[in-house]
Amino acid sequence: MTSTTDGKRLEAFSDGVMAIAITLLVLDLKVPPHAEAAGNTTAHGLAAALGHEWPSYAAYLVSFLVIGIIWINHHAMFTQVRRVDRAVLFTNLGLLMVVSLIPFPTRLLADYLTSDDSDAHVAAAVYSATMLGMAVAFTGLWWAITRDAGLLHEHLDRAAGRAALRRFSLGLAVYGGCIGLSFVNAYATLAVHGALALYYCFDQLSTSAVSASAAEEQPR
């Protein structure tokens, strides 16, 4: 009734979108204008000008880690997948839309992080909302994949699957809380997003969630 295909092209297209989004981040690292061109009479020099742009580097670093970890988890998730159907294609497209959006809130936050007024809070909230959208999209993709056992390799550890879903829910709550934190302190919000990214780097639970199927050598 429903048509399914193997996930090779979905993986290739997803790899492409995520590789581009993660690489486009560099376009927002701006070269400071020459002092004379900027009408800048006090000679701070290039080193100071670069140091002044630290919010750009911090936002770049956090967003790079976020997209990199999304890719690693997407990769781990699809080692469990044998076939994809249209629901998986569309929830995956939703995830890709959020991922490809990330450069926008990244440059917004880099631009407004050091603003004195409420603009920094707004920028941090937009960034946090994007991350919440990413968590929602990831949870939706996980639901689409696990709702039909026929889409999965036989070795799925169902308890691990449910544990992963619980952890996705926790992620939703944390990212939701980041939106609130944005209106308190924009710097702290970016720091929390960085800490979350590092946490997911060393997260062993998500590893064990895929180990049942991936630890043995699959002939893919």
Next chain:
Amino acid sequence: MTSTTDGKRLEAFSDGVMAIAITLLVLDLKVPPHAEAAGNTTAHGLAAALGHEWPSYAAYLVSFLVIGIIWINHHAMFTQVRRVDRAVLFTNLGLLMVVSLIPFPTRLLADYLTSDDSDAHVAAAVYSATMLGMAVAFTGLWWAITRDAGLLHEHLDRAAGRAALRRFSLGLAVYGGCIGLSFVNAYATLAVHGALALYYCFDQLSTSAVSASAAEEQPR
């Protein structure tokens, strides 16, 4: 006489172009200039400035959906294809040209949608004409693939193939109508393109068109 190859690299190149086109859309989401830099004495703030750019977000969303659905349908189409020849390579190149163009009319429409004068109509017409070009290119690619049974897997449902061609023709008529609508109301035109994209998302006919070959497990 004519040379054919399997379609793996055509799929890889197409995935690349579509992944890049869909991700480049984000470059046209502009960060609003700081209020003081813009010489803006009335303090609207970042939130209002972002809200003011809603045409960019609407155009981004519609174009993302359009390219995403083109990819999904391209993917579905090529599950039926066993071999490609030069005619398929060149009609596919034509489709990729239109897809890679999409970011241009998208930013044109985002920039001019709220213009008071006839410029909004022109921008909407250019956007609609690009979508018509996309529908023409897709129809041409379908023709190139189905004109030679030797290019297809054996399981092609020919009635479904003819139904798909009829539906492509309908698409041509609808997109042609959008060009006319552009000169009446630019907002309505963008809304219709969004509705069309959503319609294709849930379109079951195109699913059934590929189910004959794809529902069984192909050893590709």
Next chain:
Amino acid sequence: MTSTTDGKRLEAFSDGVMAIAITLLVLDLKVPPHAEAAGNTTAHGLAAALGHEWPSYAAYLVSFLVIGIIWINHHAMFTQVRRVDRAVLFTNLGLLMVVSLIPFPTRLLADYLTSDDSDAHVAAAVYSATMLGMAVAFTGLWWAITRDAGLLHEHLDRAAGRAALRRFSLGLAVYGGCIGLSFVNAYATLAVHGALALYYCFDQLSTSAVSASAAEEQPR
């Protein structure tokens, strides 16, 4: 002595670079500034402003065709290749460098085509020189591939190989002539590049050059 690998990743990397270069071309299609913002008191409107930018569209079209045909010929060439060595990797890297450069002379020519003075000639010459570089790089890649029979599938038609090399030489002469033509008429130069691209589209010789190996079903 020399190490060789199969060409899968070379193809994947080349597909990526060519897909990106062909898609980046769209970034140089500029949205005309709003009439009031441009300090333009005479109301030409968006349609006239877009029409005024026809050199951008012409240059986009020609460069898109050129990169698309490079990809198709690269694809045809590598259906004959069984193994790649370091000489192939580096001559291929040279070709990719020229391909990834193409967006630069394209926007240069688009910007200066309608200049009255000698700048249009210079821009056309830079464009033509890039195309000459592309032809040189393609010839070098073909030499690297065909210099060692061990790199090829067994079915190479060696007469066709020599014919292809002769045709590459002809291409070098034609592109060299385009540099001279640039200093006579920039418009004619762009038209010749477009005609050359269309010629290669319908070129049957290059098809026959690969048909010996590709016409039968290779288990790649």
Next chain:
Amino acid sequence: MTSTTDGKRLEAFSDGVMAIAITLLVLDLKVPPHAEAAGNTTAHGLAAALGHEWPSYAAYLVSFLVIGIIWINHHAMFTQVRRVDRAVLFTNLGLLMVVSLIPFPTRLLADYLTSDDSDAHVAAAVYSATMLGMAVAFTGLWWAITRDAGLLHEHLDRAAGRAALRRFSLGLAVYGGCIGLSFVNAYATLAVHGALALYYCFDQLSTSAVSASAAEEQPR
């Protein structure tokens, strides 16, 4: 205990990021503004304006070679790899972060190379530091791959592996020295980076390091 997967998607994602980073370099080759628009009364012409931008071309060329050689060595390295684990995924992500950063120091150096003051030294030092970071990341990836024999194909030449690690250490020292050289002469620093890239092009040691496994036909 630890989960591993084959490295196909890691290679695909890495190919994507490196292909994009190498192609984005072209965005920093700027078309000179028209003489009249620049308020330039003395008619230097386009040819002189292009010649004036030679630092952009030099930086483009060196960075293109650097990323190209990283790709070739990455490719050679992964012909030895049978399985990847999370440590390889993350050290590879670190390498990709440095590679995707390269367009930023490239345009920084292109912009400031001909500055009279100390800014040229700072720009060259940032460029050199990025190259050092690349060498560190490459060494880390090599360590992650070779620390576990189970990740490798059986044919690893361990002496060659240790020789490669020694050579990586030498690379670290040379790139570290380039940071110091930056504060003496920025032009010489760029020239050394170009010479290093050319040296790695013709480097036979890294070839022999992979020849043990790759010279025979692997059924990958």
